[in-house]
Amino acid sequence: MIAFGPVPSRRLGRSLGINNIPFKHCSYNCVYCQLGETRYQHLKTADFYSPKQIFQSVQEKLQKLLEKNEKVDYLTFVADGEPTLDKNLGETIDLLRDLKVKIAVITNGSLLRSERTRNSLSNCDLVSLKIDSGFSAVWKRVNQPVDELNWEEFIFGLKAFAKNFNGQIITESMLVKGLNDSEENIESIAQFIGELRVTTAFISAPIRPPVKKWVTYPEESVFLKAYQIYSRNDKVPKVELLMNYEGNDFSIGEKVEEDFLAIISVHPMREDAVRDFLKKVHLSWGFIEDLLANKKITCLSYQNYQYFMRKNVNREE
Numbered sequence: 001m002i003a004f005g006p007v008p009s010r011r012l013g014r015s016l017g018i019n020n021i022p023f024k025h026c027s028y029n030c031v032y033c034q035l036g037e038t039r040y041q042h043l044k045t046a047d048f049y050s051p052k053q054i055f056q057s058v059q060e061k062l063q064k065l066l067e068k069n070e071k072v073d074y075l076t077f078v079a080d081g082e083p084t085l086d087k088n089l090g091e092t093i094d095l096l097r098d099l100k101v102k103i104a105v106i107t108n109g110s111l112l113r114s115e116r117t118r119n120s121l122s123n124c125d126l127v128s129l130k131i132d133s134g135f136s137a138v139w140k141r142v143n144q145p146v147d148e149l150n151w152e153e154f155i156f157g158l159k160a161f162a163k164n165f166n167g168q169i170i171t172e173s174m175l176v177k178g179l180n181d182s183e184e185n186i187e188s189i190a191q192f193i194g195e196l197r198v199t200t201a202f203i204s205a206p207i208r209p210p211v212k213k214w215v216t217y218p219e220e221s222v223f224l225k226a227y228q229i230y231s232r233n234d235k236v237p238k239v240e241l242l243m244n245y246e247g248n249d250f251s252i253g254e255k256v257e258e259d260f261l262a263i264i265s266v267h268p269m270r271e272d273a274v275r276d277f278l279k280k281v282h283l284s285w286g287f288i289e290d291l292l293a294n295k296k297i298t299c300l301s302y303q304n305y306q307y308f309m310r311k312n313v314n315r316e317e
Contacts, residue, residue, distance in 0.1 A: 001019070001057070001255075001258055001259065001261075001262035002018060002019055002020065002049060002053070002054055002057040002058070003016060003017065003018055003019075003054075003057040003058045003060070003061040003062075004016075004017045004019060004061075004259065004262035004263050004265075005017045005263060006065065006070065006071075006072055007263060009073075009074070009076070010202075010242045011128060011170060011172070011200075011202060011242075012073055012074045012076055012104055012126070013071075013073035013074065014070075014071050014072055014073050014074075015072075015073060015074045015075075015076040015078070015104070016058065016061060016062060016065070016072045016074070016075050016076065016101075017076055017078050017263075018054065018057075018058060018075060018076060018077045018078070018079070018083075019078070019079045019080060019262070019265065020048060020049060020054055020077055020079050020083055020086045020089065020092065021048055021079035021080065021081035021082065021083055021085055021086060022048055022081065023039065023080050023081065023265070024036065024037070024038050024039040024040060024080060024081055025038075025039075025040045025042070025046075025048075025081040025082065025085055026038045026040075026041060026081045026082045026085070026108075027041065027042065027043050027082050027085070027108065027110040027111065027145060027146045027149060028041075028082070028108050028110065028143045028144060028145055028146075029041055029143075029144040029145075030132075030142065030143050030144065030174075030211075031141075031142060031144065031176065031179070031210065031211065031212045031215055032142075032174055032176055032206040032210040032211070032212070032215045033210065033211045034206075034208040034209060034210065034211075034268050034309075035080050035211075035265075035268075035309075036211050037211055038081075040081075041146045042085075042146060043085075043110065043111060043146055043148060043149060044085070045084075045085055045086065045087040045111070045116075045117070046085065046086075046087055047087050047088060048085075048086055048087075048088075049086075050088065051088050051091040051092040051094075051095050052095070054092050054095075054096075055092065055095040055096060058075060058096060058099065059099060062075075062099060062101065072101055073101075073102065074101065074102050074103065074104045074125075074126070075096055075099065075101050075102070075103050075104070076103075076104040076105070076106060077089070077103075077104070077105040077106065077107075078106045080265050082107065082108055082110065082111070083105055083106070083107060084105070084107050084110075084111040084112075084117050084120070084121070085111065089105075089117075089120045089121070090119060090120030090121070090122075090123070093105075093120070093121070093123045093124060094123055097123060102125040102126065103123070103124050103125050103126075104124065104125060104126040104127070104128065105121055105124050105126075105127050105128070106128045106130075107121075107127065107128065107129060107130070108129075108130040108143070109129045109130060109131070109154065109157060109158050109161070110145060110146075110149055110154060110157075111157070112154075112157030112158055112160065112161045113149075113153040113154065113156060113157035114157070115160075117157075118157070118160060118161045118164070118165075121161070121165065122164075122165065122166070124167050125167050125168060126167055126168040126169075126170065127161075127165065127167060127168075127169055127170075128169075128170045128171070128172055129158060129169065129170070129171045129172075129196070130143075130171070130172055130173075130174075131158075131171050131172075131173050131189055131192060131193060132173050132174055132175075132180055132189070133180050133185055133188060133189060134185070134187075134188025134189050134191055134192040135185060135188050136151035138179070138180050138185055138188075139151060139154075141179060141180075142174075142176060142179055142180050155192075158196060159195060159196065162195070162196040162197050162198075163197075168199050169196060169197060169198045169199060170198060170199060170200045170201070170202060171193050171196065171198050171200075171201045171202065172202040172203075172204055172242070173189050173193075173201070173202070173203055173204065174204050174205070174206060175203065175204070175205060175217065175218050175222065175223070175226065176206065176215050176216070176217070176218075177215075177216050177217060177218045177219075177222075179215075181218040181222050181226075183225060183229070186225070186226045186229050186230075187229055189230075190229050190230045190232075190233050190236065191233070193230070193233070193235075193236055194233045194234075194235035194236055195235070197235075198236060198237075199237060199238060200237075200238040200239070200240060201230055201236050201238070201239050201240075202239075202240050202241075202242050203223060203226050203227065203230065203239065203240070203241050203242065204241075204242035205217035205218070205223070205242070208268045208307055209268065209300040209301075209307050209309075223241055227239055227241060256281050256283070256287075257287075257291070260277065261291075261296065261297070261310060264297065264308055264309050264310055265309075265310045268307045268308065268309035269307065269308050269309075270305050270306070270307055270308075271305065271306040271307070271308070274288060274308055288308070295311050296310070296311055297309065297310060297311055298310075298311045
């Protein structure tokens, strides 16, 4: 399923997700990824779904939501891979403008070194950039980029995009304990973000089960320090901490199993959210037990919570 949700977004309100990339095509292999190891790591854009196919999926989903008077704040490209690997992304965005809903793209920024990719995002309302370090060595340890991507090209791409983009730019930086949470690294992120004309810089923690079991979030004092460092930068007008679970306001359509699996492919769901979902669709816990028995989903414990996600996620044992 291409269009899914809406899901509650800590950055965008109620977001109708667009998964425009087949499973785990990405240029990164982040240690904290909630979706598992990258299966196909590359920088080559390709034809995946046609713009018309994506448009029809989103239009159909949006129409059903409007009929139920459900609010949608953004149509958001938030794939289980890197959305800018879609060669037709710009054309798809142009088609979606007709739906009169704001459009956002969540990207790691790795393909912005290409002018074609930068242009493909020009018709968005908002672009969210992932920036976890201002140092090449730390970037490589945290995000584990594909070999042919170098730091200088990555930096150039983000700066070139920010210079010409007329929409809203936000950033998200994921802090991992012992990896990129030093004061020196946080200073480097804040300095870099200050060069990108951002409206809001988000500082986040890995709140869902990461692909690497050793990954955990820093102490609260680190986030307070990061907030203070970011806030001292006059070129970063707004700083927000994303340290908490965003809530259970998920939306499921008529195709219950298909919609549920589409959401947890991109957005692993906590047990309390699953139980709220079951109440909405008048199903028992047996629905989840059947999916577990048929190996369509899996359950993992993380930070004293149980999370449910698609079974085809590869992660560290």
